Amino acid sequence: MSQINLLIFGDVVGKLGRKALAKKLPELKARYSPHLTIANAENLAHGRGLTESTLNELVEAGVDAFTSGQHVWENQQGAPLLSDEQWSKHLIRPGNVDPLLPGNSAMTFVVLGKPVTIANLQGRLFMSQESSSPFLSFDRIWQELSSDQAKPMVIIDFHAEATSEKQAFGHYVDGRASLVYGTHTHVPTADAKILPQGTAYCTDIGMVGLTDSVIGFEKNSSIKRFLEETTAPYELLSSGQAEVNGLAISLDIDSNRVLSLEQIREFVDI
Ligand SMILES: [Fe+2]
Ligand SMILES: [Fe+2]
DSSP states (O other), rough: OOEEEEEEEEBBOOOHHHHHHHHHHHHHHHOOSSSSSEOOOTTTTTTTTTOHHHHHHHHTOOOOEOOOOOOGSSHHHHHEEEEEEEEGGGGBBSSSSOTSSSSBEEEEEETTTEEEEEEEOOOOTSSSSSOOOHHHHHHHHHHHHHOOOOOOOOEEEOOOOOOOHHHHHHHHTTTTSSEEEEEESSSSOOOHHHHHHHOEEEEEOOOOESSSBBBBBHHHHHHHHHHHHHOOOOOOOOOSSSEEEEEEEEEEETTTEEEEEEEEEEEEEE
């Protein structure tokens, strides 16, 4: 039996998040032997969007592919990379948003001769960016892939705020996608499981970033925003304890079904 191993990380927040992932990745790769390592890059460059140098930092650390979310367009330097010929092969953004925005919403890698498609969709509840139905968008992705391949292996990064929307989405695609994992909240949920029809699911796999923080940002700068109802900028710290949250999954190459599923929650001092 051949299996495809994936190592997946949620939103990597700023420099501390990048350093934490780089420091922890060799050990995690030795433990899980991933064929592909994926991370969400929407908060890579000082918490807002990404740049070429911050992406390269993670590529050098061993990340192969990047998903993202609504913040990905916020860095003026980084947004054009979404349509760059090279980067767009392994950097995607949610597909169910304004179609005029740059970027691809899915990427396919051939692993051990098998195409593995990773797609990015965004939720609609409590999100600042308007989007069309992620449910119907998935149907379209599934239909397109099914017309090309007998049994497509599909992984979805569902970037969403509401746990209810994420759970409903997981059940909606159960038996079709091999894995649905949530990103965006930066807080891991302890619910990695296999749904009744075989799809692996986790509501949110959590972030890679500062532990003593508010979703990776300096806690007092966040409290100030709530207390004074301002939009003062979030601050980031460059040292401290970081948490590295993610998911390790092994999938059967023939059936696309889950062989093992494990949540990762590690801590590292930066
Ligand atoms: Fe995020
Ligand atoms: Fe987000």
